[in-house]
Amino acid sequence: MKAITIAKDVYWVGANVHTEDLFEGIWPIPHGVALNSYVVKGRENAIxxxxxxxxxxxxVLIENLNSLKISPEDIxxxxxxxxxxxxxxxxxxxKSIAPQAKFVTTEKGARLLEGFYGITENVIEVKTGDEINLGNGKKFIFTEIPNVHWPETMATYEIDSKVLFTGDAFGAFGVHQGSIFDDETPEIHKQYWxxxxxxxxxxxxxxxxxxxxKxxxxxxxxxxRVIAPSHGLVWRGNPQAIINKYVRYSNYNRDLGEPEICIAWGSMYGNTEVMLNAILKGIASVGVPVHVHRVPNEDPSFILSDAYKxxxxxxxxxxxxxSMFPPMKYFMELLKKKSIxxxxxxxxxxxxxxxxxxxxxxxxxxNMNWDISESITFKGHPTxxxxxxxxxVAIKLADEVKKIPSKIKNEEY
Ligand SMILES: Cc1cc2nc3c(=O)[nH]c(=O)nc-3n(C[C@H](O)[C@H](O)[C@H](O)COP(=O)(O)O)c2cc1C
Ligand SMILES: [Fe+2]
Ligand SMILES: [Fe+2]
Known part of the structure; x- marks a missing residue:
């Protein structure tokens, strides 16, 4: 593997991981995930x-560093x-091969560094506005962005290259499809991303x-000029596109979402399925896009996506x-946990x-702020x-959903 140049003396040195493992032990990643890592070279070097x-x-990371003629002791x-x-x-x-390296994180990050890895030495705690000068024009400025995704999270801006390293913010599942950059992503891969x-x-x-x-x-x-997250694409051509996308996603929790319907259904003996077909007929007559997912046959990870938007x-x-069919109860608990x-x-x-x-x-x-229609329950097979x-009831719901304006705009890249 070879490092990829993002800007002068700024490189991507990460790895694309294909694995049978679940992300966080829960979420399937059939298309893998990119673990982005970066090097900034000044008089001193940072990863x-x-x-x-x-x-x-x-x-792969070590190979990428080798391609830059950087060995761990140079970091x-x-x-x-x-x-x-x-x-x-x-x-x-x-810790064992680059003992000279100093770890830079927030105050909360330092506590985690100790908790997870027993590291208490060579740690620099930074706050919003703090800077580290690498020399040769390269200088970092840090910003705490707590709870995106964990409480210790920060973003790091390099002032010479104008690259913003954002951690999980602006990230995605999926490995790179031949290029790490948004502006080298062909039209055909945009749906994937x-x-x-x-x-x-x-x-x-x-x-x-x-x-x-926030x-x-x-x-x-x-x-x-460049958004460099810890997963997914590096946004060099149009960084505003991923910002707009993330703003749209974060607002799906407040503005209902897209004029589409997600159906999560499950059944033991087919009686519930008879009603599903009646509901689908109603929705089809209105002409609203519908995403139909069966539990437990489909993994909740994919259903959550459609439910969220x-x-x-x-x-x-x-x-x-x-009580409720158990796999649906689990799915509904996830809806709550994920604040849908x-x-x-x-x-x-x-x-x-x-x-x-x-x-x-x-x-x-x-406490979900849902606008709930009258439930349709029936004994055994529905009449x-x-x-x-x-x-x-489905026609009424679909009519209301159809009136909701789409929020997708300004995301061309
Ligand atoms: C394992 C099992 C447990 C059930 N428990 C209840 C129950 O506690 N209360 C009830 O009213 N019906 C219960 N039922 C009946 C089902 O809710 C009923 O058969 C229903 O029509 C199943 O819908 P489906 O064909 O969509 O799976 C149970 C059925 C099964 C197979
Ligand atoms: Fe994370
Ligand atoms: Fe992550």
Whole structure:
């Protein structure tokens, strides 16, 4: 592997990881993930973000450094914008092979450095506005952007190259498709990046949306030419495009989202599915895009993406042992955890004798700021009249969703 030049004396030295592992032990990454790491060369040298020992990433990082004729003992600073192990796993190695390197992080980051890696020496704690001068014109200025994604997070701006290293902010799942840069991304790969960025945002970042907006505001003071996140593309051609995308995503928690409907449904014996078809017929007659996902057959990671961006959310599942069909209960708990609020919502489902799923649905809907339609529940197989009612309620919801304006704009790159 070879390092890739981003600007004069600023390089990408990261790794694209293809692995069967789940990200954070939960989220599938069928397209892998990029662990971006960077080198800035001045009179002294700095590495910004490390990688985790994962799918050969450490080896690739060392090879990339070798291609720059930098060996670990030439590194003076390790800048850690974020202490999550996907960016710090290699620290144990740098401790033994680059003992001279100083770790640069926030005060909260220093506590994590101690907790995760037992490191208390050679640590420089920085606050917003602090600077480190590497010499030869290269100088860092730091900005705390707490809770994007963890409380210790900061961003690092290099004033000569105008590169802003943002940690998880502006990141995405997915490995690079032949180029690390936005302006070398062909049209055909843009849908891939849209999906992997939204899925990363909805799975990892969504509950921190207000911190994302605050962080974006803080970082406006820099004349940023390149956004260099710790995952996904490096935004060199149009950094504003990824800022606009992240602003759009963070607002999906307040402005309902896109005029689309996400249906998450599950069924044991097909009765709930009969009503699903009636509901789909109603939605189709209005002509609103619909994303249909079955649980537990599909992984919640992908369903969360569509649920997060869609203004309409429909949950369909039967009663199971006096409560909600368990995989749907798990999915609804994730909706709560990931703060998927302000949606137009409908529940439907079959039960055998006394029900119970609807009660769970109501409990799990509390404090979500959802506008909830009258639930459609039925004993066993739904009657034609019940199906007609389901279709009518779906038409009403789809009509409301259709009126919501799309928020997608200014994201050309
Ligand atoms: C394992 C199991 C547990 C069930 N528990 C309940 C229950 O506690 N209360 C109830 O009213 N119905 C219960 N039922 C009945 C189902 O809710 C009913 O068969 C329903 O029609 C299933 O919908 P489906 O065909 O979409 O899977 C249970 C069914 C199964 C198979
Ligand atoms: Fe993270
Ligand atoms: Fe990360």
């Amino acid at each position: 910004v973000e490390l990688v985790r020992e994962w799918g050969g990433a450490s080896h 003076n600073y390790v800048i850690l914008n974020h202490l999550e192990p996907d960016h710090t796993g290699l620290i144990y190695l740098s 849209e999906e992997e960025t939204l899925r990363y945002y909805s799975n990892i970042i969504s509950m921190f949306s207000s911190s994302v907006l 962080g974006i505001d803080e970082l406006k003071r820099f004349d940023t 869609s203004a309409g959310l429909i949950i369909g599942c039967p009663t199971y042992e006096y 609020k302000y949606k137009k919502v409908l529940y439907f489902g079959s039960y055998g004798w006394s029900g119970g799923a609807q009660k769970d649905f109501e409990k799990l809907s509390e 034609p009249e019940e199906c007609e009612k389901g279709e009518t």
